[in-house]
Amino acid sequence: xxxxxxxxxxxxxxxxxxxxxxxxxxxxxxxxxxxxxxxxxxxxxxxxxxxxxxxxxxxxxxxxxxxxxxxxxxxxxxxxxxxxxxxxxxxxxxxxxxxxxxxxxxxxxxxxxxxxxxxxxxxxxxxxxxxxxxxxxxxxxxxxxxxxxxxxxxxxxxxxxxxxxxxxxxxxxxxxxxxxxxxxxxxxxxxxxxxxxxxxxxxxxxxxxxxxxxxxxxxxxxxxxxxxxxxxxxxxxxxxxxxxxxxxxxxxxxxxxxxxxxxxxxxxxxxxxxxxxxxxxxxxxxxxxxxxxxxxxxxxxxxxxxxxxxxxxxxxxxxxxxxxxxxxxxxxxxxxxxxxxxxxxxxxxxxxxxxxxxxxxxxxxxxxxxxxxxxxxxxxxxxxxxxxxxxxxxxxxxxxxxxxxxxxxxxxxxxxxxxxxxxxxxxxxxxxxxxxxxxxxxxxxxxxxxxxxxxxxxxxxxxxxxxxxxxxxxxxxxxxxxxxxxxxxxxxxx
Ligand code: SF4
Numbered sequence: 279x280x281x282x283x284x285x286x287x288x289x290x291x292x293x294x295x296x297x298x299x300x301x302x303x304x305x306x307x308x309x310x311x312x313x314x315x316x317x318x319x320x321x322x323x324x325x326x327x328x329x330x331x332x333x334x335x336x337x338x339x340x341x342x343x344x345x346x347x348x349x350x351x352x353x354x355x356x357x358x359x360x361x362x363x364x365x366x367x368x369x370x371x372x373x374x375x376x377x378x379x380x381x382x383x384x385x386x387x388x389x390x391x392x393x394x395x396x397x398x399x400x401x402x403x404x405x406x407x408x409x410x411x412x413x414x415x416x417x418x419x420x421x422x423x424x425x426x427x428x429x430x431x432x433x434x435x436x437x438x439x440x441x442x443x444x445x446x447x448x449x450x451x452x453x454x455x456x457x458x459x460x461x462x463x464x465x466x467x468x469x470x471x472x473x474x475x476x477x478x479x480x481x482x483x484x485x486x487x488x489x490x491x492x493x494x495x496x497x498x499x500x501x502x503x504x505x506x507x508x509x510x511x512x513x514x515x516x517x518x519x520x521x522x523x524x525x526x527x528x529x530x531x532x533x534x535x536x537x538x539x540x541x542x543x544x545x546x547x548x549x550x551x552x553x554x555x556x557x558x559x560x561x562x563x564x565x566x567x568x569x570x571x572x573x574x575x576x577x578x579x580x581x582x583x584x585x586x587x588x589x590x591x592x593x594x595x596x597x598x599x600x601x602x603x604x605x606x607x608x609x610x611x612x613x614x615x616x617x618x619x620x621x622x623x624x625x626x627x628x629x630x631x632x633x634x635x636x637x638x639x640x641x642x643x644x645x646x647x648x649x650x651x652x653x654x655x656x657x658x659x660x661x662x663x664x665x666x667x668x669x670x671x672x673x674x675x676x677x678x679x680x681x682x683x684x685x686x687x688x689x690x691x692x693x694x695x696x697x698x699x700x701x702x703x704x705x706x707x708x709x710x711x712x713x714x715x716x717x718x719x720x721x722x723x724x725x726x727x728x729x730x731x732x733x734x735x736x737x738x739x740x741x742x743x744x745x746x747x748x749x750x751x752x753x754x755x756x757x758x759x760x761x762x763x764x765x766x767x768x769x770x771x772x
Pocket of ligand 1: 615616617618694695696698699704705708709710711712721722723724
C-alpha cells in the first residue's frame with residue numbers, strides 16, 4: 279500500500295504500518311473530550327500515547343490537532359479498518375481512503391465469520407473459539423497438537439480466594455508491577471488537560487501519576503516484567519479481591535494492548551516462553567493466554583458479529599437511570615458497602631479495576647438494580663483506561679447486564695453477598711452482613727439478588743441453570759419483606 283497511513287489512537291504499534299519509512303497521519307481531536315466526559319486518566323493515556331508515537335516517528339508523522347477528523351483528512355490515505363462502527367461509517371463518507379482489513383487481533387474478521395457460520399446457529403461458545411485460536415497459532419500445544427498438560431482449560435486451578443493478608447505480596451512475595459516514568463510529553467499533556475478543564479471540559483475521576491505503558495518500548499518492558507515476575511501468581515488469584523491490593527498479580531497490559539502497542543499473539547507467545555523457561559506454572563500461563571487471545575478476541579468478534587444494534591438490546595427492560603453517586607464514582611465517599619466503595623474508589627483514582635470488581639461488583643450491582651444498559655456501556659467506556667466501544671458493548675450488554683437475552687452468556691452474572699464474601703476481604707469490615715437479606719444490616723447484594731430474580735422471573739424461571747436459585751427463592755418465607763425493603767432502597771447509595 280502506498281500513501282500515508284492514518285493511525286487511530288488505538289493503532290499505535292508497528293504492525294499497523296507496512297514499512298519502516300511509511301508516512302503517518304495522527305489526528306488529535308479535542309472535541310472527542312468535549313462531547314463526553316472521560317476519565318482524566320484515560321484522556322491522559324490516549325493523548326500521551328499518540329504524542330509519544332508522533333515523537334518516535336519524527337518527520338514521518340503528520341500530527342494534526344483539529345476539532346473534527348474531517349478537517350485533517352486528505353486524499354491518498356490508507357487506514358487499517360478502525361475498531362468501531364462509528365469510525366468505519368465516518369471513513370465510508372470520505373473519498374480516497376483505502377481501508378485495509380483490521381489488524382491487532384489473533385483471528386481476522388473473515389476467519390471468524392467462517393467459524394461462526396460453521397456453527398450453524400449453535401451458540402458462539404468462547405471455549406470452542408479459544409481452542410481454535412490455540413490450534414491456529416500453535417499456542418501451548420504439544421508436538422502432536424494436543425494441549426500442553428493434556429487439558430485446554432485450567433480454570434479450576436485459577437479460582438483461589440484471596441490470601442488472609444493485606445496484600446498478595448505478603449502471601450506469595452509477588453513483585454510490584456512495572457511502573458512507567460513520566461516524561462516531558464506527559465507534562466505537556468497534563469498542562470493541556472488542566473487548561474481544557476479550566477476552559478470547561480469536564481473530566482471524571484482524579485489525576486495522578488501515569489500507571490500504564492503508552493509506548494512500544496514501555497509496553498515491551500511491562501510485558502517482560504510481568505511474565506518473569508508476576509505471571510506465576512496471576513492464575514490462582516486472578517479472581518480474588520483484596521481491599522489493600524488493587525493490582526494483585528494482574529498484568530496491566532490491557533492498556534497497551536488496546537492502544538495497539540502489543541499484538542495479542544506476541545503477548546501469548548511470550549507468556550508461553552515464560553512457562554517453558556520455568557518462570558510460570560501451566561495453569562497461570564493458560565489462564566493468561568485465555569484472557570489475551572481467547573476472551574479479548576472473542577469480545578472483539580462478537581462486537582462485529584451481532585451488529586451495531588446490539589448495543590441497544592435491553593431484554594430485561596432495565597431502565598433505571600444511573601444515580602449520581604455511582605455515575606460520579608462516589609466522589610464524597612458516601613457509599614458504605616465496602617465492596618462497592620472500594621471498586622468505585624479504584625475507578626475514581628486509577629480508571630481501572632480488575633475483571634472481578636468490574637463484573638461481580640459494579641456490573642452485578644447495575645444488573646441487580648436495573649441500570650440502563652446503554653448508559654452503563656457509556657459509563658464503563660469513558661471511565662476505564664482500557665475501555666473502548668468494541669470492548670464495552672459486548673462486555674456490558676452481553677456479559678454484565680445480560681441485556682442480549684443470553685446471546686452471549688447462558689446465565690446472568692448475578693450474585694449475592696456470598697460470592698463477594700468468598701472472593702474478597704471486603705465483608706469483614708463492612709457495615710452489612712453478607713448472610714442477611716432483611717433488616718438494618720442486610721447486605722444489599724444478597725437482598726438485591728432475590729429482588730432481581732423475582733423481577734425477572736418470566737425471563738429466567740425456565741432456564742435450567744437458574745432452577746436451583748428459583749427453588750431457593752421459593753423457600754424464602756420473608757421474600758415479600760425483602761422485596762419491599764429493596765423497593766424502598768430505590769436508588770440511594772448503599
Ligand atoms: Fe459488599 Fe455485602 Fe460484603 Fe458489604 S456485606 S462488602 S455490601 S457483599
